[in-house]
Structure formats: structure tokens, C-alpha cells
Amino acid sequence: xxxxxxQIPAHADYIDLVRICLFGIASKMSYAYEEMEDMxxxxxEACNNAVIHGAQGADQDGIDICFExxxxxxxxxxxNSGLAFHGxxxxxxxxxxxxxxxxxxxxGGLGIYLMQALMDEVVVHSLxxxxxxxxTKYLNVSAEN
Numbered sequence: 473x474x475x476x477x478x479q480i481p482a483h484a485d486y487i488d489l490v491r492i493c494l495f496g497i498a499s500k501m502s503y504a505y506e507e508m509e510d511m512x513x514x515x516x517e518a519c520n521n522a523v524i525h526g527a528q529g530a531d532q533d534g535i536d537i538c539f540e541x542x543x544x545x546x547x548x549x550x551x552n553s554g555l556a557f558h559g560x561x562x563x564x565x566x567x568x569x570x571x572x573x574x575x576x577x578x579x580g581g582l583g584i585y586l587m588q589a590l591m592d593e594v595v596v597h598s599l600x601x602x603x604x605x606x607x608t609k610y611l612n613v614s615a616e617n
Contacts, residue, residue: 545610
């Protein structure tokens with residue numbers, strides 16, 4: 473299967489289109505329903521971050537999504553052209569909650585943690601003119617045997 477590209481306006485109303493496209497691709501790749509739901513939540517979070525944080529850039533006009541299916545799994549790239557996001561800071565803060573104490577938790581900030589929990593790999597690239605989040609979910613080959 474070839475790469476599938478989608479470009480949506482940087483507005484939350486369009487994130488459902490990304491989820492629908494993901495569902496179609498993941499279905500053809502024979503992912504389990506639970507895996508597809510996990511991927512939909514993770515990609516929604518990445519797109520939502522692109523809408524919220526990317527929209528701070530004056531030239532923000534859209535979000536580019538690329539679905540790259542392979543024999544081993546699916547990689548989804550979500551790119552915006554807003555202000556660069558420094559992913560390492562977010563990864564450093566994306567630790568498990570200590571003893572379920574949420575008193576010190578700030579609003580937002582759980583997106584990277586959520587994506588990491590739901591996907592097999594999460595990489596954030598700070599670009600010269602934006603940010604790219606790369607999400608990968610491997611196919612469960614043991615389920616096929």
C-alpha cells in the first residue's frame with residue numbers, strides 16, 4: 473500500500489476526517505479493533521496539539537497528515553507549520569503519575585504521555601517552521617499465527 477496524504481485546515485472540526493481515514497487504512501491492514509481505537513486517540517491528540525500549538529504561528533494554514541503503511545505496521549506523521557515545539561521537554565515531563573496524585577497536574581500536558589501509552593513509537597521533530605509528530609503502531613504478528 474502506498475503512502476496516503478491528507479491535508480486539513482488547522483481547526484478541530486476537521487480532526488474527525490483524520491480519524492475516519494485512519495480507520496479505513498488500519499482496517500485494510502487487519503489491525504484489531506482495540507488497536508485502531510488506540511491509534512485514533514493518539515492521532516487525535518497529535519492533531520489537536522497541532523491545532524492548538526501550531527495555530528500560534530502567523531502563517532499556520534493547515535495540518536499535513538501522512539499515513540505510511542508497511543508490512544510491519546503503520547506510521548502516521550502529523551505536521552504543522554506553526555511555531556516549533558520542543559519535544560524533548562514534553563518527553564521529559566511525560567512520566568507516569570506518581571501514586572495517582574493528580575494535585576500537581578497542570579491542565580493539558582498529558583498528550584505526549586497518552587500518545588506514548590497508546591503507540592509503539594512516538595517521535596517529535598522540531599522543524600525550522602513547525603513540528604512533526606511521528607506515531608508508529610506495529611502489526612501484532614503473533615495474532616496471525
